[in-house]
Amino acid sequence: MKQTYDPNRIRRLNRFVEELASAIGKDKRAVVDKYRDDLDAVTPFEVLSLKRFSDSETATLQDVLEEAGKWTNVFHRGLTNTSKPTAKHPLLESDEAEAMSIQARLDAMKPSFGLPAFEKDAHELIAALSDFESAERRLLRYEYVIFPVLEDRLPSNKPLRVLWLLHDRLRKVRRDLIEALTQHPSDIDGIRRMIGSFYLDWIGLLERQTLILIPVAQSELTASDWDAMRRSMDEIGYAFQPVSQNSTHLSTHSVAAIAYETATGSLSFEQLDLVMATLPIDITYVDENDQVRYFNETGRRFFPRTAEVIGRPVTRCHPEHSVHHVLEILAKFRKNEASKASFWIRFKERLLLITYLAVRNKDGNYRGVLECTQDITDLRSLQGERRLADWDR
Numbered sequence: 001m002k003q004t005y006d007p008n009r010i011r012r013l014n015r016f017v018e019e020l021a022s023a024i025g026k027d028k029r030a031v032v033d034k035y036r037d038d039l040d041a042v043t044p045f046e047v048l049s050l051k052r053f054s055d056s057e058t059a060t061l062q063d064v065l066e067e068a069g070k071w072t073n074v075f076h077r078g079l080t081n082t083s084k085p086t087a088k089h090p091l092l093e094s095d096e097a098e099a100m101s102i103q104a105r106l107d108a109m110k111p112s113f114g115l116p117a118f119e120k121d122a123h124e125l126i127a128a129l130s131d132f133e134s135a136e137r138r139l140l141r142y143e144y145v146i147f148p149v150l151e152d153r154l155p156s157n158k159p160l161r162v163l164w165l166l167h168d169r170l171r172k173v174r175r176d177l178i179e180a181l182t183q184h185p186s187d188i189d190g191i192r193r194m195i196g197s198f199y200l201d202w203i204g205l206l207e208r209q210t211l212i213l214i215p216v217a218q219s220e221l222t223a224s225d226w227d228a229m230r231r232s233m234d235e236i237g238y239a240f241q242p243v244s245q246n247s248t249h250l251s252t253h254s255v256a257a258i259a260y261e262t263a264t265g266s267l268s269f270e271q272l273d274l275v276m277a278t279l280p281i282d283i284t285y286v287d288e289n290d291q292v293r294y295f296n297e298t299g300r301r302f303f304p305r306t307a308e309v310i311g312r313p314v315t316r317c318h319p320e321h322s323v324h325h326v327l328e329i330l331a332k333f334r335k336n337e338a339s340k341a342s343f344w345i346r347f348k349e350r351l352l353l354i355t356y357l358a359v360r361n362k363d364g365n366y367r368g369v370l371e372c373t374q375d376i377t378d379l380r381s382l383q384g385e386r387r388l389a390d391w392d393r
Contacts (some may be wrong), residue, residue, distance in 0.1 A: 003178070006045045012038050014051045018075075032074070042078035044212040045219070047071070049155040057158070058125075061320055064162045069204050072211065079211040081095050084218075089226040091233065092218060098239050102135050105240070106202055111382045113195050118185040129178050134201075135239040136174075139167040140304050142209075145232045146217060151316065153220045161320055163213070166205055168319050184326075213343040232306035278375065285359070286314045287368040290330060302347055302373060333358040334366050351377045 016035040023031045032039065051057055052071075053064065072079075088096075105128070112125035143164055151157040177194045180187060260267045267275065276283075276296040284295040284305060292312050295305040314330075315323050332338040339358040344351060353376045359368045 005043055006041075007047060009041065010046050010049050013046065015040065017050060017052050022273060026294050038078075038226065039075060040078050041082060043082050044074050044079060045155075045216045047075055047079070047212055048159055048216060053159050053162075055158050061158070064158070065165050068162065068208065069165075072204070076211070079215075084215065088218070089223055091108065091226050091230060092214065093254050093303060094238065096210075097215065097230065098138060099210060102138070102239055105132065105135070106199060108325070109199075113199065117153040118181055118188065118191055122181045122185055126178055126181050129174055129181075129198075131240075132174060134237075134241075136167075136171055137237045137240060139170065139240050140236050141233050141238075142213075143167060144236065144304050144306045145229050145308050146213075148306075148312050148316070149225060149229060150213075150217055154216070156218050157316070159213075163205070163208070163314060164321050166201060168321065170201050170205065173201070184281075209375060229308065232308060235306070236304055282373040285368060286330075286371070288366055290314050293368070301391045302350070302375070329356050330369060333369055336364070336366070350375050 012035065016031065016038065019031045019034075020028060026182075036196050047053075052059065109125065109128050112122070112128065115125070118125075145393055147157075147160045147164070151160055154160070172196055177191065177198055180191050180194060184190070260272050261271055277298055278300065279296060282296065282298055282301050282303070282305075285293050286292045290313055292309045292314055294310075296303070309317055314326065329338070329341045332341075333356075336358075339360075341356040342353065344353045346352075353374045355372045357370045357372065358366060359370055361367050
């Protein structure tokens, strides 16, 4: 059932947001009391429909992120009063159980948060934070599965971009906190600030998912939508659970008899799919309209790709802080000012080479970009030579 909303209440709530922003001190309470009936009746879809969260609003994503907690508090009573569908898809039940598990892990870490010093007694906290990386699978499932399916059904995709920004902050603060506890344990004030950010950001995210995003998704997406997303979700995995080893390639071609023929040879489509899946490089093809058209599924990807990204604008497949760099590269490729862009990053103790290659036809016309990711950690240590007869047996 689609989410119901009241256009008149949305207009009144937009006025409320403007009045509250300009009110000072005790006047803020008067503004809240003035709009109390609307605040108590607001629905999740109406919150996402507010002008403040629209693409046309000039507020930056960072601005919206910093004030998100305030609006969640203001609308909290109304959001908790929203009637929830009694029937839930199994994926939603799993999502709810996972959120409770993450909350329990966070609460279990609290005694370590209050250590008087971190030089000698931080090992348990470091271990817990390392283990908490598993919870970040939840972030990936939202980014690469739920967001792509949901974004075109919302009044604006700005709230999803803000959430992705929060996801990035959560990942960064966890890594920074482990580094500080390991390398700079005497920086008690800095560590405590990071601990506060880590805990409060996770609690805030779970609350926004529970009160706003999931109810909207539950009403906007059908059981068939959730069924279609299941395999992609299973392939990414779930917090504190083993990742399924039974995932299959996303490609389901059954046209082995049809040939893919070129001047350099012929392959059945089954063979072509197997070749692409066996490549030691992860590739993603984005067409000349900047839409994702293909990726190979090697079973060992460093950066997830799911079926839901096919046909999605490439700008919606990258975190906000890197989008402008991607657009700059694509613009130069399109103008034929460049044909290659390479960079390398450290990722989970591996060194990755990422290369963007302009795809052009025989007439030199731009037909898109190929993104290639290769693990070059072991290549850097190669010396001398190894002959064919010396291969690893």
